[in-house]
Amino acid sequence: MQKNEFWPKGVPQTLRVPQVTLNHYLLTAAQRYPDKPALIFCQREVSYAELHGSVEAMAAWMQHELGVQRGDRVLLMSQNSPEFVIAYFAALRAGAAIVPVNPMCTVQEVQYYAEDSGARVAFVAQDLLPHVEPLLKSAGGAHLEALIVHAYASALTPEGIQDLPEAMRYAAQPLSQPGMHAFEQALQWQGAVQETGVGADDLAVLPYTSGTTGHPKGCYHSHSTMLASNVGSQVWRGLNVDSVFLAVAPLFHMLGMQNGMNMPLTLGATIVLMPRWNAAHAVELVERYRVTAWTAPPAMVLEFFAQPSAQTRDLSSLAMLSGGGAAMPESVAAMLAERFGLSYNEAYGLTETAAFLHANPMQRGxxxxxxxxxxxxxxxIIDPATLQELPQGEVGEIVTRGPQVMKEYWRNEAANREAFIELDGKRFFRTGDLAMVDEEGYFFMRDRLKRMINVSGYKVWPAEVEAMMYEHPAVYEACIIGTPDPKRGESVVAVIVLKPSHEGAVSEQDIIDWAxxxxxxxxxxxxxxFVSELAKSGTGKIMWRELQEQENRRTAESSNTV
Known part of the structure; x- marks a missing residue:
C-alpha cells in the first residue's frame, strides 16, 4: 500500500489489531475507572463498575437458566438504552454473538432473522413484544425458546422518565407467557460466569444488510473485525479516555454500535445516550455534559444546528464531529466552519466493514x-464489468481489503462468490459503490452501482446533483430520482423540502431555472x-431507494392505463 502524501502525522499506516474480545475492554475499564460514568441516560448515571457487574450477572444467568453457550446467536431488539448495552455485552460474555434487529422490523422480518441466524433466545424491549412474541415456541412459534424483556423506565427516576419519548415511559408489566423472563430479575443472579474460551476470531456480531434484492444477508463479524474498525477510528481521530460521546444514532446500526457504544467503552470514555433523536434535547445534553465527540449522519447534524437553542447554548466543548452514509452538503459544512469553528470529518464504511474504512485526514479534509x-x-477503483483497475479520475466500483472487512456473508455462498474477488493474489470485497479518486488520492462517491440516471446516454450521478441543490437558499433537504422520459430515456426529478421561511415564496420553476x-x-x-418531509431510515439517511421505487410504480401504473 502506498502512503498518501497527506497521511495524518502520528498515525501509523499499519493497524495493530488487538487479539482480545470486546469484553476485555469493558473489564479493563471497570478495573481502571470503577466509579467513572460509563453511561448517562435520562439523568441516570451507570458507572463502569455497575455496568460490568450487570453484564456479568446477566451472562451467568443466561448460561445457567437458558443454556446459552459459545457459538449461539442472540437477537437484540431495542431502542438505545442501558439495557441494550448490558444485553449486548452479556451475550458476548456468555460466548454468544449478537444479532441486532431494527426496532421498526415486522414480525415477518424478525422471523427471518431468527430462522437465518438460528437464534433461539432474544432480548426485546417491552414495547416491541408484539413483533417478537408470536415467534416464541410457547406462543405457537417455531423459533424462539426464550425472551428476555426489559422496560426503559425500570431504573429511572420520575424526572428521568420524563426525558423518555412518551411511548417509552411505561413501567415493566407482568410476564405471564411461558418462556418470557424479566430483565431486571435476571440481573439479580448471584452465580459466576463460566469461561467459554471465546477468542478474537469468534463470531461476535451478525448484523443484516438490507440489500437491493432478495433477503437481507448476515455479515460475519468477529471480535477482531469489530475492534479493528473502532481502534483504527479512535487513533485516527485522536479520541481518548476523557472524551465524552453523544450517542444518538441507533445502536442496532453499525454507525451507532461502533461510534456510540463500542469505541467509547473500548476507550473507557463516557457515553451520553439518547433513546431517540430529538434535536432540541441533543443541544441541551451537549451543553450539560460537555460532550466532546459526536458521530451522526448529515441530516441529524443539519437539524441540530438549525435549532434556535444552538445559537444561544454553550456548545464549545464539541471538538470532533464526524459521520458518513451521505455527503455533507457544502453549504452546511461552510456554516459549521464559519459559525461554530467545526469541521465535519466525513468518513466511509459499510455494515460489511464494521463502519470505519476510509476517512478524511483530520487536518486536511x-x-x-x-x-x-x-x-x-x-x-x-475497478471496472465493474471487467474487474480491471481504472486510472485516476475515472468512475468505477470501490473494492477493498482490510482487517475490519467481515469474514463472509453468513451461510450464503452465492453471495460470497459475488462479493469477494481476487486481484493480484489478494482477496477484495466488492462494495457496490461507485467512486473516483482525485489527483491527491482522495475518494469521491458517485453513488451506488445501480443508482445512476441515464439521460440521453449521459450518466447523471444523483449525489452530485443533490449537493448542488443544497446550495439553493430555500432548500432544506433534497433527493434526486429518475423518471422515464420518452425522448431521453430518463429525466431528473428533484424531490425537495423547503425551509419554512421560504414556503410559498419559491416555486418549482424557480428551482428549475436556478439549477x-x-x-x-x-x-x-x-x-x-415539493414535499413536507423526506422518508429517512433509522440512522437518519434519506431513503432514496424508496422514493425511486415509488416513482417506478407510479410510472408503470400510468403506462398501464394508457
Missing part, C-alpha cells in the same frame, strides 16, 4: 469526500416536487 483508505486498508444556471442541462432537474 475535503468536503463531500470519502477521504482516503485508513490504517491497513487497501482500496481500488439550469449552475449545472449541465442533462443533469438539471426537469421536474421539481
Amino acid at each position: 475535503k468536503r463531500q469526500c470519502l477521504g482516503i483508505p485508513t490504517q491497513s486498508v487497501e482500496s481500488r 439550469r444556471e449552475r449545472m449541465a442541462v442533462y443533469k438539471s432537474p426537469r421536474e421539481v416536487r
Whole structure:
C-alpha cells in the first residue's frame, strides 16, 4: 500500500489489531475507572463498575437458566438504552454473538432473522413484544425458546422518565407467557460466569444488510473485525479516555454500535445516550455534559444546528464531529466552519466493514469526500464489468481489503462468490459503490452501482446533483430520482423540502431555472416536487431507494392505463 502524501502525522499506516474480545475492554475499564460514568441516560448515571457487574450477572444467568453457550446467536431488539448495552455485552460474555434487529422490523422480518441466524433466545424491549412474541415456541412459534424483556423506565427516576419519548415511559408489566423472563430479575443472579474460551476470531456480531434484492444477508463479524474498525477510528481521530460521546444514532446500526457504544467503552470514555433523536434535547445534553465527540449522519447534524437553542447554548466543548452514509452538503459544512469553528470529518464504511474504512485526514479534509483508505486498508477503483483497475479520475466500483472487512456473508455462498474477488493474489470485497479518486488520492462517491440516471446516454450521478441543490437558499433537504422520459430515456426529478421561511415564496420553476444556471442541462432537474418531509431510515439517511421505487410504480401504473 502506498502512503498518501497527506497521511495524518502520528498515525501509523499499519493497524495493530488487538487479539482480545470486546469484553476485555469493558473489564479493563471497570478495573481502571470503577466509579467513572460509563453511561448517562435520562439523568441516570451507570458507572463502569455497575455496568460490568450487570453484564456479568446477566451472562451467568443466561448460561445457567437458558443454556446459552459459545457459538449461539442472540437477537437484540431495542431502542438505545442501558439495557441494550448490558444485553449486548452479556451475550458476548456468555460466548454468544449478537444479532441486532431494527426496532421498526415486522414480525415477518424478525422471523427471518431468527430462522437465518438460528437464534433461539432474544432480548426485546417491552414495547416491541408484539413483533417478537408470536415467534416464541410457547406462543405457537417455531423459533424462539426464550425472551428476555426489559422496560426503559425500570431504573429511572420520575424526572428521568420524563426525558423518555412518551411511548417509552411505561413501567415493566407482568410476564405471564411461558418462556418470557424479566430483565431486571435476571440481573439479580448471584452465580459466576463460566469461561467459554471465546477468542478474537469468534463470531461476535451478525448484523443484516438490507440489500437491493432478495433477503437481507448476515455479515460475519468477529471480535477482531469489530475492534479493528473502532481502534483504527479512535487513533485516527485522536479520541481518548476523557472524551465524552453523544450517542444518538441507533445502536442496532453499525454507525451507532461502533461510534456510540463500542469505541467509547473500548476507550473507557463516557457515553451520553439518547433513546431517540430529538434535536432540541441533543443541544441541551451537549451543553450539560460537555460532550466532546459526536458521530451522526448529515441530516441529524443539519437539524441540530438549525435549532434556535444552538445559537444561544454553550456548545464549545464539541471538538470532533464526524459521520458518513451521505455527503455533507457544502453549504452546511461552510456554516459549521464559519459559525461554530467545526469541521465535519466525513468518513466511509459499510455494515460489511464494521463502519470505519476510509476517512478524511483530520487536518486536511475535503468536503463531500470519502477521504482516503485508513490504517491497513487497501482500496481500488475497478471496472465493474471487467474487474480491471481504472486510472485516476475515472468512475468505477470501490473494492477493498482490510482487517475490519467481515469474514463472509453468513451461510450464503452465492453471495460470497459475488462479493469477494481476487486481484493480484489478494482477496477484495466488492462494495457496490461507485467512486473516483482525485489527483491527491482522495475518494469521491458517485453513488451506488445501480443508482445512476441515464439521460440521453449521459450518466447523471444523483449525489452530485443533490449537493448542488443544497446550495439553493430555500432548500432544506433534497433527493434526486429518475423518471422515464420518452425522448431521453430518463429525466431528473428533484424531490425537495423547503425551509419554512421560504414556503410559498419559491416555486418549482424557480428551482428549475436556478439549477439550469449552475449545472449541465442533462443533469438539471426537469421536474421539481415539493414535499413536507423526506422518508429517512433509522440512522437518519434519506431513503432514496424508496422514493425511486415509488416513482417506478407510479410510472408503470400510468403506462398501464394508457
